[in-house]
């Protein structure tokens with residue numbers, strides 16, 4: 001699907017692919033390490049064309065091995081290199097790389113005192129821990145990491161991380177041993193050079209906030225990755241809109257011979273008087289995304305509140321389940337959105353009717369609260385439903401799954417349950433597509449398919465009503481017969497792009513109005 005870019009690999013999958021490459025004779029471990037370190041050095045040099053002074057921090061394992069290769073390559077490129085490393089016996093590949101470095105220069109102790117005693121450098125390379133981190137770093141390494149994350153201008157904006165910032169769990173994005181309130185003092189890399197494929201921790205918070213620019217170095221194991229692809233549950237990053245073309249214009253465009261009913265009819269259920277704004281935002285978004293018709297359905301007493309623009313919007317009062325059932329006998333209706341401004345009781349009353357039709361459904365806000373308090377509603381969900389919870393709603397819907405996300409045991413390196421695992425579990429349990437909102441939005445389908453959308457650069461999306469617009473966008477896409485998993489991912493992409501194009505000062509009302517320019521830029 002044109003929506004999805006790089007595959008994202010867990011660390012176990014990455015290790016398995018690496019083993020396949022070695023076992024098949026495609027490459028030796030030493031060759032992979034040489035490529036990894038050489039490519040990392042290349043990216044560092046591209047970002048810093050003039051040779052300067054580098055301090056390379058090498059840990060006890062293969063991540064440290066990569067670091068010794070970086071040190072050698074920068075040295076040969078004319079850099080003045082200082083290496084700080086551990087006095088341990090690493091595995092054979094890293095030991096070999098360490099020995100090669102020792103032919104060129106000394107290894108100083110890997111300690112905070114040594115680091116801070118060094119003359120200031122132009123860059124610092126973090127090759128302490130990579131995918132092999134199993135527990136929080138000890139206090140000696142912690143002191144180094146705190147130094148690198150400090151406000152001291154000697155270290156600011158100079159950090160290059162090999163595979164990841166040390167301490168990061170690449171499977172879930174957590175920083176082992178770092179309480180949430182201290183994360184601002186964790187090392188923030190300028191660039192992370194990762195190998196073959198991004199890992200979940202590069203895209204999930206807080207990892208994505210600490211990784212800087214993530215560049216992916218091709219170490220020559222893509223054939224092994226592709227060969228084993230069907231054995232993995234698919235997990236992809238959603239591309240930026242510009243990269244998602246050329247398929248998107250065809251998907252979102254309208255054919256010359258189409259008429260409005262060809263483009264679907266979305267029903268947006270609204271709530272009691274005084275709460276109509278949310279549903280109207282959803283309705284505008286559904287219209288702007290090209291649903292052929294959109295009907296807003298408040299209860300009768302709230303009808304006057306919806307008299308204003310947009311005139312393209314149809315209104316029809318729905319007072320109860322029977323009225324909704326009557327409306328839904330119109331076979332041209334192709335999606336329903338329930339939740340924004342709906343009221344929990346009203347959502348609870350209308351949901352069984354909506355779900356019985358098996359029409360594509362967006363369930364947001366109050367609909368999620370209604371489902372959270374009534375297991376029988378959860379049991380009625382189906383695979384054409386899309387749930388769009390933020391973290392609070394997610395915790396109410398799936399308290400046990402959410403609790404595992406924040407378990408302290410993970411800080412001890414024992415278990416790891418990421419936002420991806422949580423969203424997948426929620427989707428499997430509910431039988432619906434689940435979109436867990438945030439700057440690192442995760443979408444999962446009951447089939448196990450999953451994708452991540454990064455919107456770190458558009459924090460202005462955190463504004464009242466922006467979720468209502470997202471729900472409406474997804475409703476519009478569902479109305480146009482885009483399958484639920486893709487409709488959800490695409491809504492996340494277009495929503496963020498609308499915010500990106502508008503920029504600071506954004507309020508939710510601006511988002512639907514920005515859709516035409518987003519579509520134009522996509523050449524729809």
Ligand SMILES: NC(=O)C1=CN([C@@H]2O[C@H](COP(=O)(O)OP(=O)(O)OC[C@H]3O[C@@H](n4cnc5c(N)ncnc54)[C@H](O)[C@@H]3O)[C@@H](O)[C@H]2O)[C@@H](O)CC1
Pocket residue numbers: 014015018032033034036059060061062063064065066128129130131132133134135136137138162163195219
């Ligand atoms: N998997 C692959 O395909 C490749 C991996 N490479 C590199 O290898 C790295 C993984 O290497 P390793 O598996 O050796 O793991 P790491 O080098 O990330 O670190 C693990 C080492 O540190 C120890 N350790 C773990 N947690 C610790 C803690 N809290 N305190 C003290 N010691 C701790 C482990 O016992 C082990 O010796 C990757 O991140 C990458 O940099 C590259 O060389 C290229 C290919």
Ligand SMILES: Nc1ncnc2c1ncn2[C@@H]1O[C@H](COP(=O)(O)OP(=O)(O)O)[C@@H](O)[C@H]1O
Pocket residue numbers: 390437438439441455456458459460461462463464465466467468469470495
């Ligand atoms: N810091 C952030 N950066 C990027 N996107 C964000 C951020 N915070 C929230 N969002 C996005 O904004 C939307 C907010 O939705 P929601 O929490 O339901 O708000 P509301 O209920 O006010 O509409 C979601 O799409 C979410 O992914």
Ligand SMILES: [K+]
Pocket residue numbers: 063126127128129130161162163164165166
């Ligand atoms: K590292």
